[in-house]
Amino acid sequence: MLLSKLIVAICATSALAAELDRERLKHLVVQECGSCHGLVLKGGLGRPLTQDALAHFPQETVRDIILDGIPGTPMPPWRPLLSENEAAAIAVMLKNGDIR
Amino acid sequence: MIDRRSVLAIAPLALAPRLAFAQAPAPQMRGTGDLGVIIERATGSVLIVETTDRTVLTRIEGLGDLSHASVCFSRDERFAFVFGRDGGLSRIDLLGGRIAKRIVQGGNAIGGAVSDDGRLVAVSNYEPGGVRVFDAETLALVADVPATSRSAARSKTVGLVDIPGRAFVYALYDAGEIWRLEIPVSEAPRLTRLENVGKLPYDGNVTSDGRHYFAGLFGEDGVVHVDLWKEPLKAERVLDGYGRGEAPLPVYKMPHFEGWAATQNMLFLPAVGRDELLVFDLSTLKELGRVQTYGQPVFAVARPDGRHVWVNYAYPKNNVVEIVDSQSLAIVKRLEPGPAVLHLEFAPRGHEVWVSSRDADAVIVYDTRSFQEKARIKASKPSGIFFTARAHVIGK
Known part of the structure; x- marks a missing residue:
């Protein structure tokens, strides 16, 4: 009984952690990516990152651009700061229009 | 006889407890020389502040997308022009605490400038790429100058500044050009184009004598210089x-x-992709030295007397501000105002500096000699801070 309560508690905690992580990533995209791509992701010095603008890019391409940047342009590689899973999660959120 | 139109009351954002007994704030006559505007980037609002007692006078909402917003002031320091990312151009009445006029002049804008005679306000656009110039009073279109060139169909424009003679200078990001746009009172606008100045100029600024325009290049190790006192104009690296x-x-x-650090004959510029400030001599245009910094500098701003340079940094090192001694080039102080420090603005004679910490939802005011915190002002995701004294500085 006590053990199952404990398991439920642990599961709830890790689910919460995953949710918080998503919120952190959303904040990162809006605020830091937003510096170049606009707070509402409609573009600035960088291209728009709206759902429409990314429709033709496969999710993996978006993830790879986040991780490795685009050489010769100001788009930096985020690999030093983000894991592959985090970059993939951002790619999914952008493709789904989950951010803004 | 006092002209009542210019002596409007200002409604405080929130009545201080000691004023709670008052029925209504008494109408107040005041100047605007100690006022300023703080951008609240996420909510599309600005705070109008006064810097003598460090208080918020009012909040103005409905200004659209204010990511990367900037502000210039009218010659009389009564009005602020707010340039929004979404192309919004808003003329704000600082005393009335209201939007006097607002237009959406483009699809995606990056900044603006006011002409030396105060009659024109120019906006630098990413979409459609170019510069549009408006009557500062009515915001009616005066000139539309698309940034078309041989090397790019339509270029984003960056680094727009005013220079003496109803003129503006800016750079074409995609095309790698620098243009001077002159708008004489009763003649057609004149354009001077400098081509092939370098790859991807990403920002530019002019010294406060209106003489030296510099543009930073992305992906190239170098800076472009134009001496605006020498005709014909020439861009040199x-x-x-x-x-x-x-x-x-x-x-x-x-x-x-913007707000770069020019002190006497020295100019401090942020290096691109390096944890360094570049220091060079304005008379010889030769490097004098470098300052190794905590991170990649975003803004390097001189205290108005030129003795110190305050520097903030790019993500993820944006919780720190360092202070450089302009004489020894040593870092004399490191402060941690809060997470995501985005901008800083000095009081006109430099006794205090206001620093925005976006993720602390606060603007922190420091004494610039003791480095002690003097006040903390609540603001929602604050970014740019702009004081009215900018009205009287070339290039601001």
Whole structure:
């Protein structure tokens, strides 16, 4: 009984952690990516990152651009700061229009 | 006889407890020389502040997308022009605490400038790429100058500044050009184009004598200089190869030239992709030295007396501000105002500096001699801070 309560508690905690992580990533995209791509992701010095603008890019391409940047342009590689899973999660959120 | 139209009451944002007994704030006559505007980037609002007692006078909402918003002031320091990312151009009445006029003049804008005679306000656009000039009073269109060139169909424009003679200078990001746009009172606008100045100029600024325009280049080790006192205008490269061919670090926030640090004969510029400030001599255009910094500088702003330079940094090192002694080039102080420090603005004679910490939802005011915190002002995701004294500085 006590053990199952404990398991439920642990599961709830890790689910919460995953949710918080998503919120952190959303904040990162809006605020830091937003510096170049606009707070509402409609573009600035960088291209728009709206759902429409990314429709033709496969999710993996978006993830790879986040991780490795685009050489010769100001788009930096985020690999030093983000894991592959985090970059993939951002790619999914952008493709789904989950951010803004 | 007092002209009542210019002596409007200002409604405080929230009545201080000691004023709670008052029925209504008494109408107040005041100047505007100690006022300022703080951008609240996420909510599309600005705070009008006064810097003598460090208080918020009012909040103005409905200004659209204010990511990367900037502000210029009318000659009489009564009105602020707010340039929004979404192309919004708003003329704000600082005394009335209201939007006097607002237009959406483009699809995606980056900044603006007011002409020396105060009659024109120019806006630098990414979409459609070019510069549009408006009557500062009515915001009616005066000139539309698309940034078309041989090398790019339509270019984003950056680094727009005013220079003496109803004129503006700016750079074409995609095309790699620098243009001077003159708008004489009763003649057609005149354009001077400098082509092939370098790859991807990302920002520019002019010294406060209106003489030296510099544009930073992205992906090239160098800075472009135009001496605006020498006709015909010529773009020349300075600080060429400052990165010594080393691979640049990833740039998570583009450096800014706005509010740059020009002190006596020295200019401090943020290096691109390097944890350094470049210091060079304005008379010889030769490098004087470098300052190794905590991170990649975004803004390097001189205290108005020129003795110190305050520097903030790109993500993820944007919780720190360092202070450089302009004489020894040593870092004399490191402050941690809060998470995501985005901008800073000095009081006109430099006794205090206001620093925005976006993720602390606060603007922190420091004494610039003791480095002690003097006040903390609540603001929602604050970014740019602009004081009215800018009205009387060339290039601001």
